[in-house]
Amino acid sequence: MSLSLNEVTLTYPDGAGRLTALDAVTLEVPAGSLTAVVGPSGSGKSSLLAVAATLVRPDSGEVSIGGTTTAGLSRAALSALRRRAVGIVFQQPNLLPALTAVEQLQVMAHLDGQLTRAARAKALLLLESVGIGELAHRRPHQLSGGQRQRVNIARALMVSPSVLLVDEPTSALDHERGAAIVELLAAHTRAEGIATVLVTHDTSHLASTDALVTLADGAVRSQ
Amino acid sequence: MFVAWRELWFARGRFGLMGGVVVLITVLVGLLSGLTAGLGARNTSAVAGLPADHLVFAADAGFADSVLGADVAQAWARVPGVRSATPVRISMTRAQVDGRSVGVAVFAVPDGSPLAPVRLRQGVAVVSSGVGGRSTLSIGADSYQAVPTSTEDYYSHAPVVWVTLPADAPATVLALSTSDIDLVAADRSLGTHTVELGDSLAEIGSFAAENGSLQLMRGFLFAISALVVGAFFTVWTIQRGADVAVLKALGASTPYLLRDALGQALVLLAIGAVVGTAIALGLGALVGSAVPFVLDLPTVALPGAVIVVLGLLGAALSIRRITSVDPLTALGSTR
Known part of the structure; x- marks a missing residue:
């Protein structure tokens, strides 16, 4: 199970013309591998993530998630694919303020109609695995930035995704905590056979990654 | 309603205030309904109770x-x-x-x-x-x-x-x-004109005018309740737009989000309507000897049910805002 983008092109309206955000990007992320995508602001990193997350349909090219080609899928089918096969770690933790840490994970099971005791046990186990098991019943405002980011990661892992998309997870953290987060992602990627894409502009945490892709002006410059 | 229940508790201050408004409107409409029925009976009960099916008037x-x-x-x-x-x-x-x-x-x-x-x-x-x-x-x-x-x-x-x-x-x-x-x-x-007994009540001049005024007041209160609930849930939906975007990005389907939103409105309206109806029944029992007031459950409870339905319609005004939220905004900070 892997993530593959084949000749993906994405443009946005830009005044009278169109801005090319992704220019025939081809990317293969095998299962169990952590691929870092780097590049300057405006290089297309977030557009690549949005296309891979099925949040945006590309103008052309093909996206395949865990063997499922996304072209032609309805909006509802794309939603179902996201909640069953795609984990997203947002740049900002984007936790729901009304939910405790463990409920942030349980909601993923509820979205899929699988809110069971086993799901709760799995959520607690995941929080343990990211090092905040004792904070399971705290709400976001009772957690530090690093703790919220760990909940964010655990939530993405809750669906046992085949693809994990990580958007600048260290941007709000100091170097030490940032490195710990990347190591945590790498460990889960390998242990659970996930195809992980880590978008970052910070190249100081790339020691744990398996591959590096550099984007510039929407195109892959090196791989 | 996994998220909806928890939001109801988490934002209990806001929902409590809104619930209080629903309670007050329900009390007002309940009392007005009891009074309308009571005044109506004072106008018409002798005619309405006649053992006949039609009344004949001069042309x-x-x-x-x-x-x-x-x-x-x-x-x-x-x-x-x-x-x-x-x-x-x-x-x-x-x-x-x-x-x-x-x-x-x-x-x-x-x-x-x-x-x-x-x-x-x-x-x-x-x-x-x-x-x-x-x-x-x-x-x-x-x-x-x-x-x-x-x-x-x-x-x-x-x-x-x-x-x-x-x-x-x-x-x-x-x-x-x-x-x-x-x-x-x-x-x-x-050379006569004949009407059904029930329709003949409109021929009582004071009843038609009085009942019309009271029903107009009830109608305005119903409309106000729908608008107030609609406005509240529209603002609430705007406030939680970022959360909706995150849920969509995580794979929440549109029906899931709508069930959550309307379920939240239904809980708020149902609790408000039940409490308001109970208060209206209590106040009706207190004032029943002083003013004409019909104190039966259908008269006082029906307005509560209407408020729930109209409130849901008002809350449904916010549905478009939920469906139009772009999940991409959950990634927005890096775009």
């Missing part, structure tokens, strides 16, 4: 100006399909009751007519409980032996006194009991 006339001669009553009695056609003369006057002067509505019906609560005879006046007479009653120069009853018959806000109608005296209306009758043909040939 183009209502209760205030209808006059039907005895010959018309006899002609109607002969119409095929008419089981009985009983003349009723209705007049408003003052009566002397046990030395007191009381405004009454006099319903005069033929001797022995089954329309009166108890069988009438010459020289007897059957008085409803609102009159309060126990021994004698006089209307103008006529004196009657008062027969008190427990019936609460009112007409145009006056308690009803039943007396006998002299033979061949003109009547205000005819109370018909019918089966398989061509009313249009009969009206055309006899």
